[in-house]
Amino acid sequence: MNQPVGRFAPSPSGRMHLGNLFCSLLAWCSVRSQGGRMILRHEDLDKPRCPVEYARQLEEDLRWLGLDWDEGGLNPDGSLSAYCQSQRTSLYQQALEELERKGLLYPCTCTRAQLQVASAPHREDGTPIYPGNCRKGGIAPDRPAAQRIKVDGQTIRVQDGHMGEICQHLPTECGDFVLRRSDGVFAYQLAVVVDDALMGVNQVVRGADLLDSTPRQVFLYHQLGYEPPQFYHLPLLLAADGRRLAKRDKDVNLEQLKNCYTPEEIVGRLAYLAGQQSSIQPLRAAELAQKFDWSKVPQNDICIPDKMFKIG
Ligand code: GLU
8 A cells, every 4th residue: 555644634623632642542543554645634514613712722732742743733833724524615606506517406495393303213323314305405594505416326335444344224214314404504424525635644543432423434535535444443442430531521632631631641541542552651652653463452432440540
């Protein structure tokens, strides 16, 4: 394979929690262990939730942990750059127009309430599978329309570098999906594909919460004429009680961690959880990259032991 090109693709909507750190660290180690290049892209499409100060803090936090990148991030003066999704909407618009020319899109004015009919089939994450109402025409002319893409007959198979084969029949397991919301904001699914393709990313390492999105993204790669990257999905880190970590729950985040631990102590703990060392020893990120081994990373979600990170 060509030289790996990986990326950090954080959403700067708050301080990173342990799950975000885990993904960033392992994405970086995977690429660096193979002599590859790393790009930093801020996924700030949801602009009001992603003020630029958060992106600045995020860069400082990544550096503090010992991670670096060869390309991307904010401008040197700390302002938004061409590696911030909020600045790239004309590229998403072009991709949308290309799909439109291929006759793959249609407008949809269904409201959330219309779609949340309890009897309708739902995806694993609880979102309803779109029943195709607006495909037949008859959209509400007085309501702003979202743009959906048709997924007719598509079964997508993806060979994940860590999790093995993922297979999804898009019409029954996903349905026609939104590429631009009715408020004009481009969907993550479209933006991430356009960006990774245009930035030459050929290795995507991210949390298993995005496994379910991967077939949709591979479908978009094909429709836009791009080669999909090699995906590697990581097990999720869960709180000691088995709960998913979330920024909004103020889960153990770097603000608290930085007061109690050195970067080597945090990296050492995350490396232990990732199966890369058999006891909790402090470790520099660069040392972890040298011995990083995908085959030792667990596949199942990982509960963070209760006393592993004591704050305060
Ligand atoms: N921006 C997404 C997140 O922070 C990651 C997207 C991706 O890796 O594809 O969850």
